[in-house]
Amino acid sequence: MIQKGVLLVVSGFSGAGKGTVVKKIMSDYDNYSLSISMTTRSPREGEVDGREYFFVTKEKFEEAIDNDELLEHACYVSNYYGTPRKYVEQQLESGKDVILEIETNGALQIKKKFPEAILIFVTPPSAEVLHGRLAGRGTETAEVIAERMKKANEEALLMQKYDYILVNDELNKCVENLNTIISVAHQNPKNNEAFIETIKKELEVYK
């Protein structure tokens, strides 16, 4: 029997290394699949519908909102972005663990609509390390760094709403750790309905 996958939602401070963690877990293990967002923005060169994004019209997007077909959505620079429930469900049913990298508001929207999602908050070991990483990139102006640290200060208020705090100190350890969290989530009864139904049926003989 195929075991249903787990939806993991990854948020965290800008500079915490979420993107690197997600990229590495995708390449180190073969049970993960990235969620694909729906958007109203136009495809850029090389982008393929159904690979980078599902590209749709504004009307189609608003229809999806009305029909509750999105796990979350938001508007940036007058374009909609959202997570189609159907694609996530299909991947989960096929046994894949679906990764969604998203900011805190979106993550908390998802938890409401999909309570079995596992919410991960990636953080460096300290604010000093975070600042050091942002400054160390050498690509950000002091103003941008200050802006990101200010944003981090706001996001920190939501850490308690996550299922797990993932400290990204050493990348390999952090990725292994995340994979362990997901393998444990697989032991939740919601991911073992087939097993439970089988053993229940077997035990009925002894009623």
Added chain:
Amino acid sequence: MIQKGVLLVVSGFSGAGKGTVVKKIMSDYDNYSLSISMTTRSPREGEVDGREYFFVTKEKFEEAIDNDELLEHACYVSNYYGTPRKYVEQQLESGKDVILEIETNGALQIKKKFPEAILIFVTPPSAEVLHGRLAGRGTETAEVIAERMKKANEEALLMQKYDYILVNDELNKCVENLNTIISVAHQNPKNNEAFIETIKKELEVYK
């Protein structure tokens, strides 16, 4: 900073090997501590107050119920048995992971009063294996085995209310698995309040 421990509540079918799993995890790792129950029954020879049980009078026990000092309680053969919240809290605060082996009703009572408890349901891989283990003991009459299988049939209906299903197929693997579940639970924000408060405070500078 001392990280707060996790309360793990272990239930499962009679014959699933819960007792053996608990004994082995206690001896393999040093972060676990057993919960101590309060009871109104008399101490047996060799039993020490505060080690096997907290022995109290019926009046004292009922006072504890009234003052909401118990995480759960039940009555067997006209004696009360219950789990004092204070002892559990003290152990958790000292950084120990507290194990409580208890039947399904008690476990679900605890989850209500102490939602951060991790409920583990231990099960053999199949009903056939369960029956084989009970029969294989050679100490149980056919009647007792039938009674236990009937009870298992009832308990199976509550598996879905647990946080994790722990399949006890091979003892070593099962114990390691349980320890992994607990190490993951340590990454819950509730067990990292000190870390979160520290990073929040550090980030406030950038407000």
